[in-house]
Amino acid sequence: AQSVTQLGSHVSVSEGALVLLRCNYSSSVPPYLFWYVQYPNQGLQLLLKYTSAATLVKGINGFEAEFKKSETSFHLTKPSAHMSDAAEYFCAVTTQPSKIIFGSGTRLSIRP
Amino acid sequence: DTAVSQTPKYLVTQMGNDKSIKCEQNLGHDTMYWYKQDSKKFLKIMFSYNNKELIINETVPNRFSPKSPDKAHLNLHINSLELGDSAVYFCASSQDRDTQPEQFFGPGTRLTVL
Numbered sequence: 070a071q072s073v074t075q076l077g078s079h080v081s082v083s084e085g086a087l088v089l090l091r092c093n094y095s096s097s098v099p100p101y102l103f104w105y106v107q108y109p110n111q112g113l114q115l116l117l118k119y120t121s122a123a124t125l126v127k128g129i130n131g132f133e134a135e136f137k138k139s140e141t142s143f144h145l146t147k148p149s150a151h152m153s154d155a156a157e158y159f160c161a162v163t164t165q166p167s168k169i170i171f172g173s174g175t176r177l178s179i180r181p
Numbered sequence: 182d183t184a185v186s187q188t189p190k191y192l193v194t195q196m197g198n199d200k201s202i203k204c205e206q207n208l209g210h211d212t213m214y215w216y217k218q219d220s221k222k223f224l225k226i227m228f229s230y231n232n233k234e235l236i237i238n239e240t241v242p243n244r245f246s247p248k249s250p251d252k253a254h255l256n257l258h259i260n261s262l263e264l265g266d267s268a269v270y271f272c273a274s275s276q277d278r279d280t281q282p283e284q285f286f287g288p289g290t291r292l293t294v295l
Contacts (some may be wrong), residue, residue, distance in 0.1 A: 082186055093205075101282045107222075110289075111288060111289070112185075112286035112287050112288045112289050113224075113271070113286040114286070114292055115283050115285070118282070118283050120280065120282060157222055161222065166210060167212055167229055167231065167237065167275070167277055168196075168226070168229070168237060169226075169282075169284060171224040173221075173222070173223055174222045174223070174224075176222075180270060
């Protein structure tokens with residue numbers, strides 16, 4: 070069975086500060102991992118994905134995530150937060166493409 | 182060129198009514214999904230169809246019935262609506278290949294049951 074845990078339901082950072090959203094997964098076989106972003110009143114948009122290629126994955130809008138097998142983690146980072154980054158972020162895991170398990174989400178707020 | 186589209190975007194109705202939500206994808210994907218997102222933003226998969234065949238049905242009440250007339254469409258019909266059905270419903274699609282395992286989501290349908 071697979072699962073994903075997002076640490077922190079709400080993260081608040083100042084504009085220009087580092088963004089770090091934490092995600093840990095559980096999987097008995099090598100997983101695919103994703104980060105999605107959901108802006109208010111919109112659907113989910115793929116930020117980046119890990120599919121067993123490079124462990125450091127770069128995504129859209131300056132975000133990146135690093136797959137660490139030893140820590141079973143896939144944390145999302147961005148060096149400098151913008152006001153437009155305020156949204157809900159979801160980490161997700163799957164070992165078969167047709168069934169993705171989503172984390173509970175982390176709301177990112179940006180302080181001016 | 183919307184990849185995954187849903188109609189309607191908002192749906193307000195009375196308890197006991199029957200309603201449908203339509204979904205279409207123009208990505209040529211083989212698999213389509215319905216998700217329910219509750220007020221706490223938790224996403225739960227409801228159904229998955231691959232080439233018009235049901236492959237996932239996650240303990241959803243029988244009042245919910247998906248229908249896939251072709252692989253580009255997956256509609257959701259809900260009978261005898263209840264207050265607890267109020268949520269945002271998302272349609273999604275994917276190609277189901279190892280190189281493209283991600284799902285693409287529609288904009289959502291906000292259902293409010295009064």
